[in-house]
Amino acid sequence: MNKKNYHVDNKSFMIYKDWEELVEMLEDKADAGRLFLALFAYAKRGEVPDFSGELKMLFLIMANALERDGLKWEDKCEQNAINGAKGGRPRKEAV
DSSP: OOOOOHHHHOOOOOOOTTHHHHHHTOSSHHHHHHHHHHHHHHHHHOOOOOOOHHHHHHHHHHHHHHHHHHHHHHHHHHHHHHHHHTTOSOOOOOO
């Protein structure tokens, strides 16, 4: 079975509402843009930025959530493939 890689195969990722408070704490608002661009690069290609300080801390918190979500997605894809290989629900008999 061809295992899915969420960094490449998944078309989306979740941004959590409680991250808003964390992002608002950044003193330099340009860092918020750099953070979100880094999250896109991580979610899409697995790229880890070379951040330091508070930006690195925020990225790690958010990337860990993306990793958990991505692994759940891979598990769901694998289970769907297993279920699909079973052939689906039997057809109903015509009455």
